[in-house]
Amino acid sequence: MRFLWPEMLWTLLLVPILLAGYLWLLRRRMRVAAIAPDLSAIRLAQLGRRPFRRHIPPALCLAAITCGLIGSAGPSARVVLPADYMTLILAMDVSRSMLAEDVPPNRIKASQEAVKAFVEGLPKNVRVGLVTFAGTAQRAHGITDNRQDIYEAIDRFQLQRGTATGSGLLMALDMLLPDAGIKLESTVYGWETGGNPVSPDAQRDRASIAGAGGGGPSRADQASGPPGSYRSGAVVLLSDGRRTTGSDPVEAARLAARLGVRVHTVAFGTPEGFIPGFEGLSFYARVDEETLRQMAQVTQGEFFRASNATDLQGIYEHLATRIRLERQDTQIGALFAAAAMALTLLAIGLSLAWFRSMPVRA
Missing domain, CATH: 3.40.50.410 (von Willebrand factor, type A domain)
Known part of the structure; x- marks a missing residue:
């Protein structure tokens, strides 16, 4: 794969920063749960028996951001065409x-x-x-x-x-x-x-x-x-x-x-x-x-x-x-843009279906 603007790939450094921020928020919530255990119990009851689901919408958002950043670099690939x-x-x-x-x-x-x-x-x-x-x-x-x-x-x-x-x-x-x-x-x-x-x-x-x-x-x-x-x-x-x-x-x-x-x-x-x-x-x-x-x-x-x-x-x-x-x-930036859009919509849909809130609040 080649890139029209390879310098834009430096923006991918935002991905680990966002991931670190998400992990920090999780640890902060754990500290809050230790102080107010009643609120933590209510939250777990809302999540049901599958608490890991709360991580899926944010993960999809992170994948969407990654696809969008790669697409902004103008990727191209050698494909077989007529x-x-x-x-x-x-x-x-x-x-x-x-x-x-x-x-x-x-x-x-x-x-x-x-x-x-x-x-x-x-x-x-x-x-x-x-x-x-x-x-x-x-x-x-x-x-x-x-x-x-x-x-x-x-x-x-x-x-x-x-x-x-x-x-x-x-x-x-x-x-x-x-x-x-x-x-x-x-x-x-x-x-x-x-x-x-x-x-x-x-x-x-x-x-x-x-x-x-x-x-x-x-x-x-x-x-x-x-x-x-x-x-x-x-x-x-x-x-x-x-x-x-x-x-x-x-x-x-x-x-x-x-x-x-x-x-x-x-x-x-x-x-x-x-x-x-x-x-x-x-x-x-x-x-x-x-x-x-x-x-x-x-x-x-x-x-x-x-x-x-x-x-x-x-x-x-x-x-x-x-x-x-x-x-x-062939330029394939549009494919990455489409993937980013699809992942974003999927994250929003799952978050609303499971938690009745946007992914950032899941």
């Missing part, structure tokens, strides 16, 4: 390493079938866009709610040399947030291996310029916030190899984090995977798990490891559930 994702961008690795046959029939075929099943299981209100990356990144299909168009685009994958993981993520971000000011001409199509594709300062300048030119704040300005704060869309990136060209994927993930976009990453393949080559030569295709894990952590997304088609299917099923339900920080 997610409001409306757009999902799939970034798929189509490098030649996807020909590896460690996942039968091969990685590309297995991933195509898993992704199509994933898209089919998404809620109908979620639109899907498709990006592929190898030596560079390209839009395989724009954002659409037509599932059949996405299936056909997946079936048209063409494998190429190279693995530009960072460029693929930048392309996905540009598709999700077209007003973010990402200059794909340099960062994706013309960026050399290594380097920072988009510095935070440059990105901030471009977002501001885009907002000024449009007569108002850009979508990037509206989306900017803490990592994972953008609730209208997310990116799911699958790769089976190490980045060999294009933008730095971790820097691209930092840009996604600054825009508040979650990036879920999937490392696909086994350490034994290899690519059939010419003249009987083969090349190992190892997955860069560390980079993919960093990309997910930076953006508050999830990292997954799939070594076979069954694992991949399970991962996409889990992600489909995440699209429907998501843990979110």
Whole structure:
């Protein structure tokens, strides 16, 4: 549980003070009873055979005060609520390493079938866009709610040399947030291996310029916030190899984090995977798990490891559930206020029913 105004929790010190005051009153009444035993006998007769009941209304009042003080601190908790994702961008690795046959029939075929099943299981209100990356990144299909168009685009994958993981993520971000000011001409199509594709300062300048030119704040300005704060869309990136060209994927993930976009990453393949080559030569295709894990952590997304088609299917099923339900920080101060009110009313009701007086006089 987190608190918006944690300094208000100091007011909880009033609770033991009030408890001490109540105990002092009880001891004072005991002294009075010792001086006037006749009055004490009358009081016990009024209470009947259950004298402990006189402590219940004050205890309820004390609990109500505690709930009210906690509620005044602005408590929040992570609860599971329906997610409001409306757009999902799939970034798929189509490098030649996807020909590896460690996942039968091969990685590309297995991933195509898993992704199509994933898209089919998404809620109908979620639109899907498709990006592929190898030596560079390209839009395989724009954002659409037509599932059949996405299936056909997946079936048209063409494998190429190279693995530009960072460029693929930048392309996905540009598709999700077209007003973010990402200059794909340099960062994706013309960026050399290594380097920072988009510095935070440059990105901030471009977002501001885009907002000024449009007569108002850009979508990037509206989306900017803490990592994972953008609730209208997310990116799911699958790769089976190490980045060999294009933008730095971790820097691209930092840009996604600054825009508040979650990036879920999937490392696909086994350490034994290899690519059939010419003249009987083969090349190992190892997955860069560390980079993919960093990309997910930076953006508050999830990292997954799939070594076979069954694992991949399970991962996409889990992600489909995440699209429907998501843990979110929710203010629960109203619950504490309601509990305080209910406890107060209960204390008053019991006191009137048992003693025909308010709790402070019980």
